[in-house]
Amino acid sequence: MIPNVGPFELIVVLVIALIVLGPRRLPEVGSSLGKAVRDFRAGLDRDEREPDRQDAATQLEPTADDRDRRDSAPGR
Numbered sequence: 001m002i003p004n005v006g007p008f009e010l011i012v013v014l015v016i017a018l019i020v021l022g023p024r025r026l027p028e029v030g031s032s033l034g035k036a037v038r039d040f041r042a043g044l045d046r047d048e049r050e051p052d053r054q055d056a057a058t059q060l061e062p063t064a065d066d067r068d069r070r071d072s073a074p075g076r
Helices: 007-049 053-059 064-071
Strands: none
Touching: none
């Protein structure tokens, strides 16, 4: 389980990030992280809107070739 993160914990994380990354790279990393999260969410939304390819494939009607193969199969 994820523990609750309060304002003090957020300040500690930001101070450590500032020390590790430095004041020049911190905005770049923040921007890259924001873009990554935005793209991830957009991908999730796109997946929810589009039906699964497998579901779409099962909904397709058999073509004339498929019906011919089925009708000419041995034992029919």
